Amino acid sequence: MSELLLTNLLNVTNLSISFGGLRAVDNFDITVKKGQLYGLIGPNGAGKTTVFNLLTGVYRPDEGKVFLDGENITNLKTMDINKAGVGRTFQNIRLFKKLSVLDNVKVGLHNRYHYNTWEGIFRLPKYRRIEKVMNEEAYKLLKVFDLENEADYLAGNLPYGKQRKLEIARTLATDPKLLLLDEPAAGMNPNETKELMETIRFVRDEFEMTILLIEHDMKLVAGICEELTVLNFGKTLMSGETNEVLNDSRVITAYLGE
Amino acid sequence: MDKIPKIWRDNLITYGMVIAIYAVMQILISFGLVSRLMQGLLVPLCIYVILAISLNLTVGILGELSLGHAGFMCLGAFAGAFFSKITVEAITFSPLRFFLAIVIGAVVAGFFGFLIGMPVLRFRGDYLAIVTLAFGEIIKNVINALFVGLDDRGFHFSLSDRASLGLYEDGEVIINGAQGIIGTPQDSNFTVGIVLVLLTLFIVQNLIRSRDGRAIMSIRDNLIASESIGIHVTKYKLMAFSISAALAGVAGVLYSHNLNNVVASPRAFGYNMSIMILVFVVLGGIGNIRGSMIAAVVLTLLPEMMRGLDRYRMLIYAIVLIVMMLFNWSPQILAWREQHSIKDLIGRVRGRSRV
Numbered sequence: 001m002s003e004l005l006l007t008n009l010l011n012v013t014n015l016s017i018s019f020g021g022l023r024a025v026d027n028f029d030i031t032v033k034k035g036q037l038y039g040l041i042g043p044n045g046a047g048k049t050t051v052f053n054l055l056t057g058v059y060r061p062d063e064g065k066v067f068l069d070g071e072n073i074t075n076l077k078t079m080d081i082n083k084a085g086v087g088r089t090f091q092n093i094r095l096f097k098k099l100s101v102l103d104n105v106k107v108g109l110h111n112r113y114h115y116n117t118w119e120g121i122f123r124l125p126k127y128r129r130i131e132k133v134m135n136e137e138a139y140k141l142l143k144v145f146d147l148e149n150e151a152d153y154l155a156g157n158l159p160y161g162k163q164r165k166l167e168i169a170r171t172l173a174t175d176p177k178l179l180l181l182d183e184p185a186a187g188m189n190p191n192e193t194k195e196l197m198e199t200i201r202f203v204r205d206e207f208e209m210t211i212l213l214i215e216h217d218m219k220l221v222a223g224i225c226e227e228l229t230v231l232n233f234g235k236t237l238m239s240g241e242t243n244e245v246l247n248d249s250r251v252i253t254a255y256l257g258e
Numbered sequence: 259m260d261k262i263p264k265i266w267r268d269n270l271i272t273y274g275m276v277i278a279i280y281a282v283m284q285i286l287i288s289f290g291l292v293s294r295l296m297q298g299l300l301v302p303l304c305i306y307v308i309l310a311i312s313l314n315l316t317v318g319i320l321g322e323l324s325l326g327h328a329g330f331m332c333l334g335a336f337a338g339a340f341f342s343k344i345t346v347e348a349i350t351f352s353p354l355r356f357f358l359a360i361v362i363g364a365v366v367a368g369f370f371g372f373l374i375g376m377p378v379l380r381f382r383g384d385y386l387a388i389v390t391l392a393f394g395e396i397i398k399n400v401i402n403a404l405f406v407g408l409d410d411r412g413f414h415f416s417l418s419d420r421a422s423l424g425l426y427e428d429g430e431v432i433i434n435g436a437q438g439i440i441g442t443p444q445d446s447n448f449t450v451g452i453v454l455v456l457l458t459l460f461i462v463q464n465l466i467r468s469r470d471g472r473a474i475m476s477i478r479d480n481l482i483a484s485e486s487i488g489i490h491v492t493k494y495k496l497m498a499f500s501i502s503a504a505l506a507g508v509a510g511v512l513y514s515h516n517l518n519n520v521v522a523s524p525r526a527f528g529y530n531m532s533i534m535i536l537v538f539v540v541l542g543g544i545g546n547i548r549g550s551m552i553a554a555v556v557l558t559l560l561p562e563m564m565r566g567l568d569r570y571r572m573l574i575y576a577i578v579l580i581v582m583m584l585f586n587w588s589p590q591i592l593a594w595r596e597q598h599s600i601k602d603l604i605g606r607v608r609g610r611s612r613v
Contacts, residue, residue, distance in 0.1 A: 056486060082488035090486075096479035098545070099472065107476045110469060111488045117497065120468025121461055127468065134469075174487050 009034045009210045010178055015054055015064030024050045026234040028064070030212075032178070037204055038212045039225035039242070043255055046231040048214045049091055052180050056088050057081045069177060083111060087176030089167045091183045091214075097156030101147055104155045104166055105138040108173025113137075141169045144206065145199070161192045165199065172207060179203070181213035185220050193217055197224050222246060230254065269463050272548045273456060280452045295562065301516045303558055304451025305509045308458045310538040310554040311547055312505030315462050317536070318545030319471070320498040321478030322379070323387035326394025327506050328531035332522055333370055334363035334507025335514035336401055336433070339442040342515065343432055344408060346443050356445035360454070360511045367507025370397075371500040379495040382481065386499075394532055401522040406433040438521035439514070446516035454512060455551075458505050462547060465501065474498045541582045553582065 010032040017025050025047045032038045040048050053059045055066060057078040066074045073084050096104050113134050115126045142148040145165040150158060155166060164184060171179060184200065185193045197220055203209050215221050221228065221242070228245040230237040232254045238245060245251055283300065286292045309331060316324045338359035349355040370393075378389045405416040409429030416422045420431060433439055465471045473494045476484040485491055514520040524530070538557060542550030561575055585591055 058482070078485040079488045079490055082486060088486050090483065094480045094483035094486075096476045096483065098479050099475055103472050103475075106469075107472045107484070107489065108487050110473055113469070115469060117465070117468070117470050120470055121464045123464060130469075170487060 011067040039228040042231035047234040085177035087171035088180035095155040102151040108170040185217045300448040306554040308509040309535045310550040315502040324390045326390030328527045329394030329397040330367040330503040330506035331510035332527035334367040334510025337366035338363035338511030339439045339514035363507040363511035364504040368504030371503025375499040
């Protein structure tokens with residue numbers, strides 16, 4: 001573990017974007033090491049989700065550079081950033097609601113297993129072989145998240161907590177190096193949040209994943225994050241180890257006011 | 259039988275329905291129980307069913323709105339008829355000629371689908387609806403103004419009139435402006451129509467249940483999420499739309515080879531026709547292939563069967579549209595259908611027979 005921690009996976013320098021006159025993200029820097037569980041926190045409207053959108057190519061930054069594992073991924077398209085190894089989930093869950101739970105994960109496997117359109121339409125041997133592998137692979141992921149019994153359900157019919165899990169499973173299916181979780185605990189009760197914490201930790205250990213997450217639930221943040229960066233009005237308020245950051249007077253002021 | 263996955267069984271039921279209808283019609287025809295009028299409707303029914311399936315691929319599976327599907331049908335109709343007309347003497351074996359005509363009709367319509375989709379499908383929003391609406395009208399009007407002739411020197415094109423083609427005496431006018439193509443070999447028949455319906459079904463249903471189909475449906479359900487997991491959104495939108503256009507082209511070829519004279523009239527290829535196909539899809543259930551086929555059949559037969567009630571025809575038609583809408587989407591009826599579905603019935607019968 002200690003050796004893993006030595007190398008940086010995500011390196012962001014000087015990231016900025018303005019919407020009209022508003023500087024939504026201003027000179028944002030972050031360095032996430034391999035295998036780390038990193039938290040991005042801040043009051044509402046601080047620009048946290050905008051940072052995620054910048055990292056995943058939904059917005060193009062005005063300035064700044066994003067390096068993933070030494071590779072420059074600034075200005076790439078969303079799909080190419082995913083191919084480069086960044087997976088994300090969304091604040092408001094975005095599942096393929098009319099597809100089955102299994103198919104949701106299989107769409108995630110899309111770029112890892114290939115057969116062409118004709119092999120698919122005419123059900124050629126390669127189709128059968130690859131589909132079988134995809135099914136196995138998808139079930140493996142569903143099992144990790146305890147969803148294998150719901151594999152045939154429509155994703156939209158799952159209860160909320162399971163939808164969150166499915167979204168993570170789908171993203172992991174793309175085999176990312178870095179997982180971005182946007183408020184994974186939003187809308188969850190304390191029990192569900194506790195379970196989620198275990199899931200996140202499990203994902204980190206089991207998949208040797210590096211995770212950057214946005215969260216408002218301070219219990220969750222304090223419980224699992226090793227390092228934090230605090231955003232306020234688009235600017236980095238401070239970065240550091242979790243305990244140190246959460247007890248800093250500037251951070252407390254940003255959240256609670258003077 | 260139990261090893262067949264549920265989805266496969268679902269597909270098989272649809273194929274079975276088509277084949278059963280074909281068999282029943284053939285038996286009725288051989289006993290002379292089908293009127294001339296009805297017999298004349300069989301090929302158009304196949305055409306509408308193919309159109310409904312193909313538009314459902316765009317509207318229901320891809321989630322984009324196309325208001326010019328009749329335009330692609332028109333392209334297929336004319337491309338196929340054009341080919342058949344110039345090769346009617348060269349290729350005397352009519353099944354081969356018709357097969358080639360179908361391929362050409364599909365390729366031409368598919369190519370135009372690709373051409374239109376290329377710029378438009380990059381955008382998010384209802385741009386496709388606007389552009390296809392215009393496209394349908396443009397295609398129809400261009401073909402109405404198009405004169406093409408063939409003589410020893412090759413093809414001649416004109417957009418003004420027949421005389422300006424400057425044909426030799428032995429030359430032949432192939433597309434004669436607003437009079438269209440006259441003398442297409444009549445290769446369409448009910449059997450070919452059913453085969454093409456089955457082929458369309460095969461292509462669309464298998465596409466949906468493949469890697470590409472999942473990608474297409476993921477775009478429909480959530481474009482942003484789809485991009486975030488590395489799906490090439492534009493590519494798959496284009497793929498679905500081009501295949502959909504190509505299948506409409508197939509329906510067009512079937513159409514033009516069912517008539518002696520194919521004309522790019524508003525009635526056959528106009529806006530109303532495009533909307534008609536959309537009505538099949540919406541009433542049959544967006545994304546529900548079998549439903550759209552049933553809607554196409556019912557809504558085509560209905561006005562014809564009610565010719566006797568001429569005065570109330572459109573009134574009854576309107577009521578049927580409303581009733582079908584209720585039948586398809588009312589929660590109670592959905593629940594009722596769930597309990598009394600054909601699949602269930604088959605399951606129960608099989609269960610009983612095993613005991």
